[in-house]
Amino acid sequence: MSAEIICVGTEMLLGDILNSNAQFIAQQLAQLGIPHYYQTVVGDNPERLKQVIEIAISRAQILIFTGGLGPTPDDLTCETIADFFNVPLVERLEIIEDITQKFTQRGRVMTPSNRKQALIPQGAEILPNPIGTAPGIIWQPRPQVTIFTFPGVPSEMHRMWEETAVPFLKSQGWGKEIIYSRSLKFWGIGESALAEKVAPYFNLPNPTVAPYAGKGEVRLRISAKAASETAAEALISPIEKQIKEIAGLNYYGADHDTLASVVGQLLRTSKETLSVAESCTGGGLGQMLTEISGSSDYFWGGVISYDNSVKVGLLGVNPEDLDQFGAVSATVAEQMAVGVKTRLATTWGLSITGIAGPNGGTDTKPVGLVYIGLAGPKDEVASFEYRFGIMRGRTLIRHVSASTALDLLRRQLLTRKYN
Template identity: 55%
Template sequence: MNNNKQSQIEVLCIGTELLLGNIVNGNARWLAEELARLGIPHFRQTVVGDNKERLTEVVLEASKRCRVLICTGGLGPTPDDLTTETLAAAFGAPLEERSEVLADIKAKLTAKGRPMAASNCKQALLPMGAAVLSNPLGTAPGMIWSPLPNFSLLTFPGVPAEMQAMWEQTAVPWLQQQGLTSGIFRSRLLRFWGVAESSLAEQVAPFLEQQNPTVAPYAGRGEVKLRITAWADNAENADGLIAPVEKELRAIGGSNCFGADSDSLASVVLAALRQRGETLAVAESCTAGGVGAALGAVPGASDVFIGGVIAYANQIKQALLGVPADTLASHGAVSEAVALAMAEGARRCTGADWAVAVTGIAGPGGGSAEKPVGLVYFAVSGPSVSFSFMRQYGASRGREWIRGLSVGDALDQLRLAL
């Protein structure tokens, strides 16, 4: 891989809504993964709002650095869709109406029972010399245009489904024809729970210095990830570079490594239960169904996860889960004894083989000196094992952080028990 201009690709995402945080920039992530799949390195991503001056500045700067600039957003019929006209003006190219594009837009709108508005004609305007990048799912076409020697622009609408279809249909073949694809990147994402990022990074420090494959740590809410990325001339060779490194990292992580790639704590727990032919129920207080939601998000969960109880009020804990009134009175709802009683009650009332329970104080109010915000009790109950544990997360990171960690810790302890 060389770093001269001929091999450089950049991604430019256009839209004020991205800068305001109204939507997550999923297009940049998708394009990055696609470029890696094709073995095309790219070195920069930029986001700019719907502003002619700033868009012009960004594009002209990119034209000095990269061979190809991939743009998404701003191709619709509304006044704030400025991409095509701004790019044309930036390089001094006149716009021309493409009759074939206009006919395609009219046909698509007619098929939907919508008249063609004058604003739609805007989408048929492209810089002179640009090739049409057809849109099979929408009315806004993109373009492939080379306004300067050794510099090309590819434009896509911001609608993800439209962009992805256009990418596969037209952009990928073009990139291959240009000789920009070379080798392949492959990645493996190892997932860890119950270990701090700093601690894991220290344990795997020698791996963070190597070049091919590279190893990079990422931290989220309770979860730590190690991404192993290799480049080779084909997928088999890249996977061969990854395999020994993955084996060593898994050995270092031990039981804290719960899976890889698309695995989640919930999917791993469900797979373990499915293998054993056993079922699961939940009893939740402070997480308000968060554990159940994580399990239910996994396709096919219903053959293992049979249900649960959200029991905030003490009367629900008593009536549905059978938590004794004297246990609640003597220990309080947030206690080891109540967590155990909730788990056992969930097993009893659902007939599940296993149950996990959570009760705690997520805040911001409700805490005391004895039981502060962030104090959470858990219990796991199974055919031959029943245990509880406690976590004190503290109040500094807020309610959702506490609830998120509680969901993860509940599933992780169940995973270890299984």
């Protein structure tokens, strides 16, 4: 038995609204151990919605709808579902009373259009909405077919799912097994390179291993199906350990870890401090660091040295080196790192200078060329050259540059070796 998620609303097809409901329901289904293989987004059109239902009931036994339960003419989910199964809509007095009471509590009078929300397919059970006016339904129109409908408002849908849908599904025998996942995160290795190293793990039946990539980061999701989270973790743990050993320093964290949070913890543990000097990233590196609560324990501040006069005046970069080598160069990156470390009196100084594009590149210094400087506690200093490529685009080049800088510091904090 499997579930299918059907999200109704033209606004999602147009991209006006992010479909967060599908993500929430998918995560909840995994916690209940209910597999689901398909998600569909369909506009507010009865005929297309019927086509979606026809396909869904041929491959899933639980159909979960969100959206289309409001009082306006384009809210057609319930009546379309009823029409598909050739069942009449009936007005439920208890729904009208609930909507009337909620309007009264808000100092308003229920409009005639809201009576539409009291019409549900004959034989369906009401799925109460504790905070909104649009109730859902739980309905089994055919053997082996169970339908849930929810409003599209996420806060309402979440409450209705947790308070009514989950208990119902558990009463039907679901929830005895869960699907539990751990996401391992990697930086400094491409998806294909990592996939080759861990290829044998992709054929495991339980737990399963799957790769994902985006914005320079690679992830491996390890998912196990078991009777409890503890039992699932016992299945995941040995696989996780083996993959970490294979990946070495390219592995940096799991689940909610970020490069900034991992670096922060390493700095806090070693009682060391950090300052940053940024050019092409324009404060992006500092933003990543300060997104972590408590980062003031180890991050003391930074300088956005976008103009060369700031590099010279605040960071002490040699103007002759700027003239000879240019702002985007190894020597300037090193001087920026030393300069910010010295000015702010921190253990570490980290710098970024580069060409984020789309303009400003040359044959010798193309868009995507970035230098990262790192100055350490014993007056060590080093620079690292990267060519991220023009095709990545300005925003991504800046993001990858800041992330790579954090990764360089992470590796140094772990190994204490400049390499």
